[in-house]
Amino acid sequence: MTRIGLLGGSFNPAHRGHRRISTFALAALGLDEIWWMVSPGNPLKDGATDMAPLAARLASAQKMARGLPIRATAIERTLGTRYTVDTLAALRRRYPKAEFIWLMGADNLDQFQRWRAWRSIARIVPIAVIARPGYDGAARASPAMGWLRRFVHPVSQKQEWTHWRPPALVLLRFRPDQTSATRLRQADPHWHRAFDRSAPRDGVTRRPFPPKD
Numbered sequence: 001m002t003r004i005g006l007l008g009g010s011f012n013p014a015h016r017g018h019r020r021i022s023t024f025a026l027a028a029l030g031l032d033e034i035w036w037m038v039s040p041g042n043p044l045k046d047g048a049t050d051m052a053p054l055a056a057r058l059a060s061a062q063k064m065a066r067g068l069p070i071r072a073t074a075i076e077r078t079l080g081t082r083y084t085v086d087t088l089a090a091l092r093r094r095y096p097k098a099e100f101i102w103l104m105g106a107d108n109l110d111q112f113q114r115w116r117a118w119r120s121i122a123r124i125v126p127i128a129v130i131a132r133p134g135y136d137g138a139a140r141a142s143p144a145m146g147w148l149r150r151f152v153h154p155v156s157q158k159q160e161w162t163h164w165r166p167p168a169l170v171l172l173r174f175r176p177d178q179t180s181a182t183r184l185r186q187a188d189p190h191w192h193r194a195f196d197r198s199a200p201r202d203g204v205t206r207r208p209f210p211p212k213d
Contacts, residue, residue, distance in 0.1 A: 003162060005029060005128070006091075007103045008037040008084060011057045012050070013191050014064035014072070015184055017177035021130055022070055024174045025103050029128060030159040033069040034103070035204060036061045037087070040077050043116070050185055052192035055209055059198035060191075071203030078205055085117040088124045099162045100125045105132040112144035122148060122167040128158070131173045 005025050011018065014036070022034045038058045041051075052060075054074055061072035079094075081087040084102075091100060102125050104112075109129050112118050121127075127148075129139065139145060151167040153160075158170050184191065200209045 001097055001099045001162070003030060003032045003099050003101075005031045005034040005101050005103045006037055006088075006125075007034055008039060008087075010051065010181070011036060011038045011061045011072075012052055012181055013057065013184060014061040015177075015179045015181060016064070017179040018061070019064055019068070019070075020177040021103070021105070022065075023068065025128065025130065025172070026069065028158055028172055028174075029101060029161060031069075031101075033071060035075075036065060036070055036072045037076065038072060038074045040074065041082070043082060050189070055198065055200060056192035056195040058202070058209055059195040059200045062200055062203065065203075072200075073202050073204040074209060075202065075204050077209075078202070078207065083116045085115075085121050085124070088121060092124065101161055102127045103130065104128070105130055106136050106139040107132050109139040109145060110142050113142065118144060119147065119167075122151070122169070124166060126161045126164050126166055126168040126170070128161070129169065129171050130176070131171075132176055 007022060025031060026034060038061050040054050058072055058074050065072050076087050079087060079090045081090055104127065106129055115121065148167065148169050152169045152171065153164060155170060161170065202209050
């Protein structure tokens with residue numbers, strides 16, 4: 001069974017913070033690889049005016065992941081899913097020989113209760129929450145954590161996650177990178193133009209993007 005970490009996000013743009021959190025998770029959890037799930041559209045960010053085209057964000061993620069066992073993918077476009085709960089269910093059906101664990105920063109745990117069917121997400125795959133400056137206190141006090149707290153596993157058992165029965169949660173700490181996609185966009189609002197001529201191939205499906213009919 002291949003041990004795969006799933007890191008979802010807009011990757012608008014991908015940056016060294018994504019790379020550092022992934023290299024940490026690879027070692028900490030004993031992963032074979034990580035899939036960067038480049039979202040076609042974040043339901044919690046609907047109406048955002050600074051979201052770059054999906055092809056540019058995918059190309060940005062592929063460039064940042066170069067040299068690591070990380071696959072940047074826009075597989076949600078192929079699956080036709082919009083919400084994480086549906087994506088995870090589809091991935092489990094499509095890749096029955098893979099063991100998946102969902103990776104999220106503490107900022108996402110802080111708002112996890114806003115995700116559609118968040119309890120169902122926790123029942124599908126184990127979750128690893130990785131510290132993020134300024135969010136740890138709020139994340140631990142969040143409504144979602146109030147429910148998830150009973151399912152927390154000791155950090156000392158973190159590499160045994162494939163034996164856990166979801167819901168299962170582990171809280172990981174490391175010295176995170178301070179890079180912010182928001183600040184990168186503020187510094188260069190047109191960053192995506194560097195990828196205008198990119199023709200990325202999806203890291204998981206291997207299909208060209210945008211997909212050709």
